[in-house]
Amino acid sequence: MAKAPERTSVPGPVFIRLLARLTDARLPASGPALADRLSQWIDWSRAVALAGALDGRLPAPAADAAAFDEDEAAECARMRRALGDAIDAAPELAASAGTAGAGDFAPFRQRHVALQRRMQTATGQLRGRLRDRLAAASPAGARLAAIDAVMEQTLSPREQDLLAQVPTLLGLHFERLRGPAASGGARPWLDIFRLDMRGVLRAELDVRFLPIDALLAALRTR
Secondary structure, eight states, rough: OOOOOOOOOOSSSSSHHHHHHHHHOOSSSSOOOHHHHHHHOOOOHHHHHHHHHHHOOOOOOOOOOOOHHHHHHHHHHHHHHHHHHHHTTTTGOOOTTTTTTTSSSSHHHHHHHHHHHHHHHHHHHHHHHHHHHTTTHHHHHHHHHHHHHHHHHHHHHHHHHHHHHHHHHHHHHHHHHHHHTTTOOOOOOHHHHHHHHHHHHHHHHHHHHHHHHHHHHHHOOO
């Protein structure tokens, strides 16, 4: 029975560790400082917008602003579960699929891209709704909402470019696993790949919910 390739433990967030493990990449012990990294991603116009959000005067909240309702948190949790269930229910990743897809990565790529788009759409809607609630809550909340809006506009294109590369990395991992097993006819490598792909999608889901979790925390503590 084929064994999974030996994997090197690396530091960093779960999502990055998984990708590094699957691609056999070695992460540096320490990367560039956050400020240095952001300076490469934020152009002058976005920097001006961010400065305005940080320093500008913001209107007071509406007198009839609604208090935070835990139903908002419940809806976020429901959507997170639904997205996780969609990952688990992907037919290409089911153990019962057997050797289906053993010769072609294309169905896995299509499923991965479809799930990424679903995550992006759902989390974008949740983030916008929570930001609107935060902006109406208090002057401090309005400032945080404005900062989050600028950060989303600034960083999302870069984030999407990076996430769009994940299916390619998984394709390379698929070929690496399939290579040694092709001559022997055994297919346990496909089960390994399915488990890895599911783990990467789950980790990406966690990354996409980080801003939502932060907005929920801000709403609870305002």
